[in-house]
Each structure stands twice: as C-alpha cells, then as structure tokens.
Amino acid sequence: MIDGSAIWAQGMVQALARAGCEVTLVLKAPVRTGRLVDPLRALPGVTVRSPHAEGLFDGSRGMSAKDAARVLDSVDAENPHDLVVVRGRRLAAKLSAGSLAGRLWTYLTDVPQSAAEFDTAAKAELRRIADASRLLLCQTEELRGFLESAVPAAAGKSVLFPPVVVLPDGLEPRPPGSPDGRALRLVYTGKFAPRWNTYEMTSLPRLLSIRGVDAELHMVGDKIHDDPADPAFATRMRTALESGEGVVWHGGHPRAEAMRLTAACDVGLSWRHPDMDASLELSTKVLECGTLGVPVVLNRTPMHERLLGADYPLFAATEDDVLDALTLIGKNPDVFTLAVDRCRSAAADFTLDAAADRLRAYLAQTFPEPSEKVLAVKERRLRIGVASHDLKFFTRLLDYLRSRPDMEIRVDHWSALKAHDEKRSQDLIDWADVIICEWCGPNALWYADRKRPGQRLVVRLHRFELYAAWPKKLNIGAVDEVICVSPHYNDLTREITGWPAEKVVTVPNWVDVDQLDRPKLQGAEHHLGMIGIAPSRKRLDLALDVVEQLRRDDPRFTLFVKSKLPWEYWWIWQKDDERDHYEKLLRRIRRSKLLSGGVVFDSYGRDVASWLRRIGFVLSTSDDESFHLAPAEGMASGAVPALLPWPGAETIYDRRWIHETPSAMAASIAATVSEGRWQAEAELARTQVRNAYSLTDVCNQWTDVLAQ
Structure with missing residues (x-):
C-alpha cells in the first residue's frame, strides 16, 4: 500500500x-510494487532490507509491533x-523496553489530539517512549507544545521534523498565471470522508456557475469512507463523483x-469540517500543492495563519x-497570483534539502x-564520574557528555x-x-577526602x-577546580571561603537556544512572564508593581507566573514571615482593580519552551541571584528581559535590560511596545544569549575543563 506513512518513509x-548517514530501511511488508522502493535502492549509502524475502519473518500474517x-x-x-528512526506509537512502545532504547528517534503521529483523550494509560506509554528516545520528531509546533505539556519527559527531546515534500522525477510545477479564458480547475486528492467535506465539494462547480464563474472539480482517489454515523454517505458520495455537475472523477492513481x-489544475481544496481545526498535524497535500x-x-487556524499569513485570501x-x-x-x-506566491513560499521550508539541513543539525548535536x-x-x-543527589541543573550537560565518543560516563x-x-x-x-560533584555538599566532602x-x-x-x-x-587542596556560574559568585566564593583564585573558575549556565527558539503566539508583546516565585526573595510583589503600572494605561498587559506555589515547599511554608508575605500578595491581587484578571498562575513543569511562546517580556525582580536562568531562557525564546539591579546582574546581562526601579521597568516595557520596538529588542536579546550562553558553547567550555 502506498499511503502517507510509505511516502514519509x-x-x-x-x-x-x-544529511550524510548510511541508511538501512527495514520494510514491514513484502514488495509488490517498486514505485517507492526502487529509487531508494539506487541511492548511495542506502540498504533496503525485506524481512519477508530474507526469511527474517514469516509472511503468512501481518507484521505486528x-x-x-x-x-x-x-x-x-x-x-x-x-x-x-521509528514511526508510530505502538512500535515505539515495544522498542522502548528493548535493546534499541536510547538510540530511538521517534516520529509520533498517533498522539491523542486533545487533553480529554490523554488518559493515564496514554501518558504512561508516551512517558516510556520519551524516556527511551534520544529525540522525539514532531511534525508541527502545535504537536510539540501539546506533547511537552502532557508528557514532561518529552521536554528537551522534542524537535521539529515537518513533512518532506519530494516531487516525482520529471514533474513540472503549474505554469504561472491565472486561468484566463477557460474554466477554473479545482482539485482534491485523497480519501472521501464526511469530515473532509468531500461531498460538499462536489456542489462547488454548480454553485460557482450561479455566480458567473465557470469551474470544474477534479477528484482523485478511490477510497470512499463507510461512516457508521451516516450509513448512506458512501452511496451519496459515489453518486456525486459519478454524476455531479462539473465533477471529473479520475479514480485511484x-x-x-x-x-x-x-x-x-488551478486551485487545491483542503477545506474541512471545523472539528478538525484543532488538529496537531499539517497536511502534506497542502505543501505538495504549494510546491x-x-x-x-x-x-x-493558528497553524495555517503562521504558514500562509493572516491575510491569505483563501x-x-x-x-x-x-x-x-x-x-x-x-x-x-492579482489575488490568484498572491495566493500562489504565499503557498509556494510556505512550501519552500519543506523541501528535501530543508529536511536534510534539519537532520544535519540534530546529528551534530547528538553525535x-x-x-x-x-x-x-x-x-x-576519558572516564568521568558524576556524583550528585540532584541533577536537575546538569541534565543536558550529562546528555552531552554521554554523547561524546571520547568520554565514558x-x-x-x-x-x-x-x-x-x-x-x-x-x-x-x-x-x-575525573569526578564531577554537582553541588558542593556532602558529596564533595566525601570525594575530596578519598580521591586517588x-x-x-x-x-x-x-x-x-x-x-x-x-x-x-x-x-580544597584535593579539589582541582570549583565551578561558579557567574563572575559575581566567583568573587563571592573566593571572598567567603578564602580559596585560591586559580581554583575558582567561571563556566556559565547553559541555555538550550535551539529548543527555546520557537514562534511567538499572537499578543505576546503584552505578556510578562516570571518563572519561579518562591521563596519571597524572588519578589513577586515588585513584579506586581510593574504590571499594575502598565495596566493603568493598557489593560492588555498581563503577568503570567509559571511556578510551584509557596505552600508546595514545606521548608518555605513553615516560616511565618514567608506565609505572611504570600498571603498579603494574594490578597492584593484579589482586591486590586488593576491586578484582578491581570495575573495568571500556570502550573509548574518542564514545558518552559512551549510556555514561553506566549511571553514577550521575562521579569527578574529578585533580591539576589547567582545567575537567574529565566531571563536568559526568555531571551532565547525571543522575549525581552527586564531585570532589577540585583548584585552581579550586570556581569551576566547587558545593562540595557537592567532597570533601577519597578517604575522604570514598567516605563521601559510600555515604551518598547508603544514605539514598535519590541520585535527588534527581542531579536537583539536572542542574539546576545546565543553568543554568550548557548548550550553548545557551554558544553565546549566543560570539555576544556575536563580535558586538562
């Protein structure tokens, strides 16, 4: 069968x-036609394996997962x-417990499409798949964000791999120009099913003729859906294909x-029932038409608007x-030409060359x-041991070290x-x-006393x-190097401990700029974000001052808070002054006419990259920080950082982002938006963080430390 999955393969x-790989394609069924497989056999570096022909599988029954x-x-x-590389949830689930775990690049297409469908069993299965996968290949940004929010283990592993459009040899695109002097040719290819509006399409030539537009509809396909909810659909659909006015049915091809x-033809039809507007997948046929x-x-839909522009005429x-x-x-x-140009331009990002470029980038990161x-x-x-009670700030560095061919971890x-x-x-x-102690706690003391x-x-x-x-x-005599994440904390460490200056070095925190670099959602420039508001030294109260001042002039400004709530930390909530601080803050939000409805608390989780798509400014209002990763992550996402001058902030972030008071911060944010500078400022911030704290650069610095 030549279906979507075969074309994908x-x-x-x-x-x-x-992209430079030696590829083995393992077929799940016997070869009955060479239309797809033969061109692959001719490619250098590609091997096609047919388990049925080789005796690796008894072909008397279908191949199960x-x-x-x-x-x-x-x-x-x-x-x-x-x-x-494996496509499909059932097979990936089987492989997740086997010898291929850790090497899987899983392409998921059969993910539940809504939160209501995401039951406990589905989440558990997808978590096992995510844990066993080196990468999760997601067709769209919508699918990636949904997957990360539902399955935390997917965060940091989910990358974009949209459909690949490959034109058959010798096929030329439609000649330019509008269909002057002849009927407008409409075309639909695929299955005929109720939610695809295929029956409704067959009325278009007749209805257009009433409006003075001569048109004909070309329908390509032979799979007519049997719908239990509408038993007469198949008969009705076939009749319309065979005898509809202006309809030309070509059958299957x-x-x-x-x-x-x-x-x-002149215009493709991908008009569907509104129930499908929430789909997380992008139609390959839309991209093929554009090509x-x-x-x-x-x-x-938001996905289609991002693809073609909000003012696309069709x-x-x-x-x-x-x-x-x-x-x-x-x-x-003129409108016809505009629509052609938009579709052709959108499809350019889905060519075979574009797909190979994406894969090269992922291969370089993985290997x-x-x-x-x-x-x-x-x-x-080089043998490297890592000792820690908590690796939450070390995960991506650990992934990197494990991926190096010259290190064993x-x-x-x-x-x-x-x-x-x-x-x-x-x-x-x-x-x-080499031993790395993540945290200078009892682990560091134990290893320092016993190292060889x-x-x-x-x-x-x-x-x-x-x-x-x-x-x-x-x-400290047994320690070769102490790593601090900022120059300020490097100075503080030497001042407080008296350790030799040559033993205390600065290697900054890493920012996964590629994972965080995602398209912003509409309205992001009016959305402020904070990541982490506990304990009280994070100073949510100062952030409320900022948003309160902004909302006096523009109620679109909203503060989004992504954090555990303070009572979820027992060591915070047991302190009277901490409880009092947050009780006053929540009372203030509830009673303030400006803040009520202007502060949103989002659940804590690893889906920070997806959450940041809605955020235009990331605030840092703390009394003190060693580095404060949140503004840097915001910068990588295309948000503008806004910081108060906590000690050492200027050694990590450009002074242009640091404001003396909440009032000055609010004024700067308002001016950035009202003067139309937000996008330019965001792009500058993105460039700065990529140049200073990218994961690749920080990993290289760690490599230098370990190789001494």
Missing part, C-alpha cells in the same frame, strides 16, 4: 542519506546502528500521477466562504566530534543530600579519571551551598 530515507521489534533487533544485532493531475504552484483553499470556514474565495480569484488575477585535547589525556576514552546518584551507597561511590573512585592521587575532582557550586557550612569543611 521514502522522504525520511532520502533526507537521512542527503511485537514482530517488528524482533526483526529490528535482529537487523541491529548484525551491525549495530547509531540511531533508529499512484502518487506521481495524482501530483501530475494536481499540477494541471506545484497550486494555491489551496483551507480552514483558518481561508474558508463555510461553504459560502469557499464560494466567496473562489469567486474572488476567478475574477481577480559531537571527538576532541583531540581529550584524546591526548588518555589513549582510551558513570553516575553515582545519592538518594538524599547525605545518603548514598558507599560501595558504589568507592567503585567510582577506583574507576574514574592523580585523579581530578571538579566541584560545581551553587548559591544554595555557598551560605551553608559545607564549603568551610571542604578539603
């Missing part, structure tokens, strides 16, 4: 090969692969021929909308090149701040060349430990 193989997992294990055992028929120079009538919700749009372009060549500096330390891979995870398996920790000392001669010990210090007793007890 062909495009994926071609894109991987063009369990069968496919067994076949893939067998193929991989012959010659282990670096990555395994191979993909190449269907695309040739499309290229011979062919054929504009498309389709529903107005958006339609009702039959009257469709008729209005087709009448307009049938009588106005970094070995460092001669690292290999010079040992003739074998083991983790000593302490069950609590002071609790660990001493034998496992001692085994790490006996094995490692010649073994390097690196400790990363956070604000939390600097004011505790552990640094004073640390045997």
Whole structure:
C-alpha cells in the first residue's frame, strides 16, 4: 500500500542519506510494487532490507509491533546502528523496553489530539517512549507544545521534523498565471470522508456557475469512507463523483500521477469540517500543492495563519466562504497570483534539502566530534564520574557528555543530600579519571577526602551551598577546580571561603537556544512572564508593581507566573514571615482593580519552551541571584528581559535590560511596545544569549575543563 506513512518513509530515507548517514530501511511488508522502493535502492549509502524475502519473518500474517521489534533487533544485532528512526506509537512502545532504547528517534503521529483523550494509560506509554528516545520528531509546533505539556519527559527531546515534500522525477510545477479564458480547475486528492467535506465539494462547480464563474472539480482517489454515523454517505458520495455537475472523477492513481493531475489544475481544496481545526498535524497535500504552484483553499487556524499569513485570501470556514474565495480569484488575477506566491513560499521550508539541513543539525548535536585535547589525556576514552543527589541543573550537560565518543560516563546518584551507597561511590573512585560533584555538599566532602592521587575532582557550586557550612569543611587542596556560574559568585566564593583564585573558575549556565527558539503566539508583546516565585526573595510583589503600572494605561498587559506555589515547599511554608508575605500578595491581587484578571498562575513543569511562546517580556525582580536562568531562557525564546539591579546582574546581562526601579521597568516595557520596538529588542536579546550562553558553547567550555 502506498499511503502517507510509505511516502514519509521514502522522504525520511532520502533526507537521512542527503544529511550524510548510511541508511538501512527495514520494510514491514513484502514488495509488490517498486514505485517507492526502487529509487531508494539506487541511492548511495542506502540498504533496503525485506524481512519477508530474507526469511527474517514469516509472511503468512501481518507484521505486528511485537514482530517488528524482533526483526529490528535482529537487523541491529548484525551491525549495530547509531540511531533508529521509528514511526508510530505502538512500535515505539515495544522498542522502548528493548535493546534499541536510547538510540530511538521517534516520529509520533498517533498522539491523542486533545487533553480529554490523554488518559493515564496514554501518558504512561508516551512517558516510556520519551524516556527511551534520544529525540522525539514532531511534525508541527502545535504537536510539540501539546506533547511537552502532557508528557514532561518529552521536554528537551522534542524537535521539529515537518513533512518532506519530494516531487516525482520529471514533474513540472503549474505554469504561472491565472486561468484566463477557460474554466477554473479545482482539485482534491485523497480519501472521501464526511469530515473532509468531500461531498460538499462536489456542489462547488454548480454553485460557482450561479455566480458567473465557470469551474470544474477534479477528484482523485478511490477510497470512499463507510461512516457508521451516516450509513448512506458512501452511496451519496459515489453518486456525486459519478454524476455531479462539473465533477471529473479520475479514480485511484499512484502518487506521481495524482501530483501530475494536481499540477494541471488551478486551485487545491483542503477545506474541512471545523472539528478538525484543532488538529496537531499539517497536511502534506497542502505543501505538495504549494510546491506545484497550486494555491489551496483551507480552514483558518493558528497553524495555517503562521504558514500562509493572516491575510491569505483563501481561508474558508463555510461553504459560502469557499464560494466567496473562489469567486474572488476567478475574477481577480492579482489575488490568484498572491495566493500562489504565499503557498509556494510556505512550501519552500519543506523541501528535501530543508529536511536534510534539519537532520544535519540534530546529528551534530547528538553525535559531537571527538576532541583531540581529550584524546591526548588518555589513549582510551576519558572516564568521568558524576556524583550528585540532584541533577536537575546538569541534565543536558550529562546528555552531552554521554554523547561524546571520547568520554565514558558513570553516575553515582545519592538518594538524599547525605545518603548514598558507599560501595558504589568507592567503585567510582577506583574507576574514574575525573569526578564531577554537582553541588558542593556532602558529596564533595566525601570525594575530596578519598580521591586517588592523580585523579581530578571538579566541584560545581551553587548559591544554595555557598551560605551553608559545607564549603568551610571542604578539603580544597584535593579539589582541582570549583565551578561558579557567574563572575559575581566567583568573587563571592573566593571572598567567603578564602580559596585560591586559580581554583575558582567561571563556566556559565547553559541555555538550550535551539529548543527555546520557537514562534511567538499572537499578543505576546503584552505578556510578562516570571518563572519561579518562591521563596519571597524572588519578589513577586515588585513584579506586581510593574504590571499594575502598565495596566493603568493598557489593560492588555498581563503577568503570567509559571511556578510551584509557596505552600508546595514545606521548608518555605513553615516560616511565618514567608506565609505572611504570600498571603498579603494574594490578597492584593484579589482586591486590586488593576491586578484582578491581570495575573495568571500556570502550573509548574518542564514545558518552559512551549510556555514561553506566549511571553514577550521575562521579569527578574529578585533580591539576589547567582545567575537567574529565566531571563536568559526568555531571551532565547525571543522575549525581552527586564531585570532589577540585583548584585552581579550586570556581569551576566547587558545593562540595557537592567532597570533601577519597578517604575522604570514598567516605563521601559510600555515604551518598547508603544514605539514598535519590541520585535527588534527581542531579536537583539536572542542574539546576545546565543553568543554568550548557548548550550553548545557551554558544553565546549566543560570539555576544556575536563580535558586538562
């Protein structure tokens, strides 16, 4: 069967090969036609495996997900692969518990499309898939955001991989120009089903003729849906295809021929029932039409507006909308040309070359090149141990270190701040060349007292430990380097501890600029954001001063808060002064006419990148911070940072983003928006953070530290 998944497989193989991979395509069914497979066999570096023909699978029955997992294990055992691209939730779920876990690049298409469909079982299965996947390939930004919010394990692993449009050899796009002097040719290819409005389409030529527009409708396909809710649909649909006025039914055709028929027409139809407006998937046929120079009538959705522009002339919700749009372009060549240009321009981002470029970027991140500096330390891979009770600030660095071909990583995870398996920790000392202690706590004290001669010990210090007793007890003579995340905290650390200056170095926090760089939602320039409001030194009260002043002149300004609430931290909520602080704040929000309705509390979670799409300014109003990642993450997302001058802020962020008072911050935000400077300021901020704190650059700095 040549269906959407078969077309996807062909495009994926071609894109991987063009990106520089040696690709093995494992077929799930016997080859009955060579239309898709034969061109792949001819590509250099591509191997096509047919389990049925090779005796790896008994072809007397269909291949189940369990069968496919067994076949893939067998193929991989012959010659282990670096990555395994798999499409479909059932197969990915089977593979998540097997030997391919950790190497999966999973392309999910059968994800529940709404929160109501996302039951506990679906979440659990998708969490297992996310945990076992190196990357999750998402077709659209909408799918990525929805998946990250429903399955926290998907955050940081979800990347965009939209449909790939590959034109058959020899197929030329539609000639430019409007259809002057002949009937307007409409085209639909695909299945015939109620929610695809295919029956309603068959009335368009007759209704357009009433408006003085001569039109004919070309329908390509032979799959007529049997709808239990409408048993008469199939008969009604077939009758309309066979005898509808102005309808030309071509029947079923191979993909190449269907695309040739499309290229011979003027306007494609992808107008669907409103129930489908919330779909998280993008129609490949819309993109194919654009590549062919054929504009498309389709529903107005946020996804389609971002693709084609809010003023695209062929958006339609009702039959009257469709008729209005087709009448307009049938009588106005300029509008027709505009629609063609928009569709062709949008489709340019979905070419095979564009897909290969995306894959090259993901491959470079997943498989970094070995460092001669690292290999010079040992003739074998450098052995690195990581010891910590909490790796939440180290996860992406750990992923990076594990992906390096010149390093071998083991983790000593302490069950609590002071609790660990001493034998496992001692085994790490006996094995490692370098030990990293994430947090300067009991773990650092234990390893400093026991490290081997010649073994390097690196400790990363956070604000939390600097004011505790552990640094004073640390045997600094046994520590090779203490990592601080900002110059200010580097100075403070040396001042408080008296440690030698040469042992205290600055390596900043990382910002995953590629994950955070996502298109903003409409209205973002009026949305302020805060990430984390506990404890009280985060100073939510000062952020309320800012939004209150802004809303006096423009009620569109809204503060979005993404944070655990203070009573979710027992160590905060047990303090009377902390409880009093937040009780006053919540009372103030409820009673203030300006703040009521202007402050939104969003749930805490790892879906920060998706949440930031709605945020235009990220606030940092704290009394003190060691680095404060939130403004930097906001900058990477295309938001403008706004900070109060906490100590050391100017050593991390450009002074243009730092304001002396909440009032000055509010005035700057209002002026940035009213003067139309928000987008330019956001782009400057994005460039600054990419140049200073990108994950790639910070990982390279860590590589230099470890390779000494």
